[in-house]
Amino acid sequence: MSSIRGIQDEIIDEFSMLDGDLDMCVEYLIELGKKLDPLSKQYQTEDNIVKGCQSKVWLVAGQEDGLVNYQADSNTMITKGLVSMLIRVLSGQTADDILNADLYFINKIGMNRFIGTQRSNGLAAMIKQMKLYALAFMAKEQKNESS
Amino acid sequence: MSAANQTDLRADIIAIRDEFPILHQQVNGNPLIYFDNAASNQKPLSVIKALSHYYQHDHANIHRGIHTLAERATEGYEESRKIAADFLNAAEAEEIIFTKGTTEGINLVAATYGRKFLSPGDEIIITNMEHHSNIVPWQLLCEEKGLHLKVMPLRENGEVKWEEFDSMLTEKTKIVSVVHASNSLGTINPVQEICRKAHQAGAIVVVDGAQATSHLELDVQALNCDFYALSSHKMYGPTGVGILYGKRKWLEKMPPYQGGGEMIKEVTLEKTTYSDIPHKFEAGTPNIADVVAFKEAIRFINRVGKTTIKKHEDSLTSYAHQKLNDIGGLRIIGNAPEKVGVVSFTVDQLHHFDLGVMLDAKGIAVRTGHHCTQPLMECYGLEGTVRASFAVYNTTEEIDRLVEALGIIVDKLRN
Numbered sequence: 001m002s003s004i005r006g007i008q009d010e011i012i013d014e015f016s017m018l019d020g021d022l023d024m025c026v027e028y029l030i031e032l033g034k035k036l037d038p039l040s041k042q043y044q045t046e047d048n049i050v051k052g053c054q055s056k057v058w059l060v061a062g063q064e065d066g067l068v069n070y071q072a073d074s075n076t077m078i079t080k081g082l083v084s085m086l087i088r089v090l091s092g093q094t095a096d097d098i099l100n101a102d103l104y105f106i107n108k109i110g111m112n113r114f115i116g117t118q119r120s121n122g123l124a125a126m127i128k129q130m131k132l133y134a135l136a137f138m139a140k141e142q143k144n145e146s147s
Numbered sequence: 148m149s150a151a152n153q154t155d156l157r158a159d160i161i162a163i164r165d166e167f168p169i170l171h172q173q174v175n176g177n178p179l180i181y182f183d184n185a186a187s188n189q190k191p192l193s194v195i196k197a198l199s200h201y202y203q204h205d206h207a208n209i210h211r212g213i214h215t216l217a218e219r220a221t222e223g224y225e226e227s228r229k230i231a232a233d234f235l236n237a238a239e240a241e242e243i244i245f246t247k248g249t250t251e252g253i254n255l256v257a258a259t260y261g262r263k264f265l266s267p268g269d270e271i272i273i274t275n276m277e278h279h280s281n282i283v284p285w286q287l288l289c290e291e292k293g294l295h296l297k298v299m300p301l302r303e304n305g306e307v308k309w310e311e312f313d314s315m316l317t318e319k320t321k322i323v324s325v326v327h328a329s330n331s332l333g334t335i336n337p338v339q340e341i342c343r344k345a346h347q348a349g350a351i352v353v354v355d356g357a358q359a360t361s362h363l364e365l366d367v368q369a370l371n372c373d374f375y376a377l378s379s380h381k382m383y384g385p386t387g388v389g390i391l392y393g394k395r396k397w398l399e400k401m402p403p404y405q406g407g408g409e410m411i412k413e414v415t416l417e418k419t420t421y422s423d424i425p426h427k428f429e430a431g432t433p434n435i436a437d438v439v440a441f442k443e444a445i446r447f448i449n450r451v452g453k454t455t456i457k458k459h460e461d462s463l464t465s466y467a468h469q470k471l472n473d474i475g476g477l478r479i480i481g482n483a484p485e486k487v488g489v490v491s492f493t494v495d496q497l498h499h500f501d502l503g504v505m506l507d508a509k510g511i512a513v514r515t516g517h518h519c520t521q522p523l524m525e526c527y528g529l530e531g532t533v534r535a536s537f538a539v540y541n542t543t544e545e546i547d548r549l550v551e552a553l554g555i556i557v558d559k560l561r562n
Contacts, residue, residue, distance in 0.1 A: 030560070
């Protein structure tokens with residue numbers, strides 16, 4: 001599995017081919033979102049909604065063999081694209097790496113440019129929730145180790 | 148309209164656009180099309196220059212100072228009050244209270260008139276199309292004093308079912324609070340008639356005028372409303388300033404809203420007496436500079452003329468309706484026969500957030516979401532809409548570009 005940094009650099013490379021054309025960036029984001037595996041309806045509940053997003057985002061997380069896996073979905077195409085990138089970067093990594101991840105790719109691909117403060121808050125909420133899950137898994141691991 | 152008149156109006160609008168420097172920029176590689184005027188509209192140079200001039204030449208604290216700058220600043224501030232009184236046709240300038248905006252104005256009435264004159268079991272009537280600023284202050288008051296909040300229902304086309312008003316009014320109704328023009332639907336409510344019926348039933352009327360003041364002729368005496376709240380930034384003026392108009396007979400009886408400097412006659416540790424209106428309700432140092440600049444916004448509107456503004460905006464609104472209705476799967480929310488220039492719409496199977504972001508990528512600024520009218524959205528079974536809202540500087544060519552962009556976006560999102 002590539003490192004968090006490695007995956008971020010891949011994404012930055014992909015976006016750099018779009019030459020900063022905003023229209024094309026948004027379209028690419030939507031294409032990425034279309035490839036996101038849909039989240040089963042049973043997980044699209046109030047408990048799994050990420051608060052603070054303009055659009056609805058459902059996020060679930062699990063841990064297997066010491067690696068955290070995320071699944072998510074959204075009712076808007078652009079947010080699906082954003083979510084798919086975050087999952088690509090953080091899913092399948094250790095809880096420790098996720099917690100310490102510096103997600104520099106967001107600024108580098110210009111997401112803040114067309115995602116205004118409100119939308120950034122949604123993105124920030126997603127990242128926060130993903131890290132909270134990692135923290136919870138790490139705490140569980142440590143508890144299991146000490147018992 | 149004759150071809151000659153159309154050409155004249157077009158030339159007028161081009162000249163008006165030149166007064167707004169912000170409109171002449173590129174956004175994301177495209178000329179800006181600003182269709183978010185219901186959220187806040189742009190400022191003409193005269194307002195911007197007045198603000199700058201004030202800080203460069205005239206600033207001092209007002210009302211108490213005896214030096215020259217203090218006098219100039221006070222004059223500039225009080226002149227805005229007189230001009231605002233004329234703009235609303237208030238009986239006197241003392242009935243104009245400067246606030247932070249419409250929201251503060253409504254909160255002021257709820258907190259002072261509401262607390263003093265309403266008793267447990269009394270009723271307040273609002274409509275289902277209200278902005279949160281004309282719902283929440285009343286909910287807070289109802290909770291505090293054990294009052295009932297009743298809500299006038301809506302028709303599918305976005306009008307209130309005013310035929311049910313008579314049966315909703317009872318002897319317990321003390322306040323009717325309505326929006327003059329809806330920020331989500333554009334619907335214009337018949338305020339004069341509402342006031343007549345409410346007064347017959349012994350209730351006062353509070354009007355949320357935020358969306359009306361830049362579009363409609365206003366005469367608070369003809370409307371005979373008891374309070375009228377408005378925001379400067381929705382009528383080409385600076386942010387952070389608004390007006391609460393109130394009839395003298397109520398303002399005099401209402402207790403102060405906030406305590407502090409400016410609103411007092413005399414303060415001792417035992418007892419304090421209060422200023423007369425309007426200063427009783429203007430505690431502390433106000434937003435002097437923006438109040439001073441606000442008069443230039445009113446002068447701008449008077450110079451262009453409400454008739455011209457309404458004629459032009461009505462033509463934009465009907466043009467937008469006509470063109471948008473041609474887009475497959477697009478549904479306009481709010482089709483009242485009398486509307487201001489607000490066009491909310493949804494597109495089948497496409498989310499307003501996606502539409503809004505993609506329009507922004509093409510330089511087109513619209514608003515998406517619930518527009519601070521969540522009960523209204525629930526009424527229509529919607530999470531939100533895309534809203535294009537017009538000002539006097541918008542053009543039919545801009546609407547053409549919106550429609551063209553939407554066509555491309557809808558195709559892309561559907562495939």
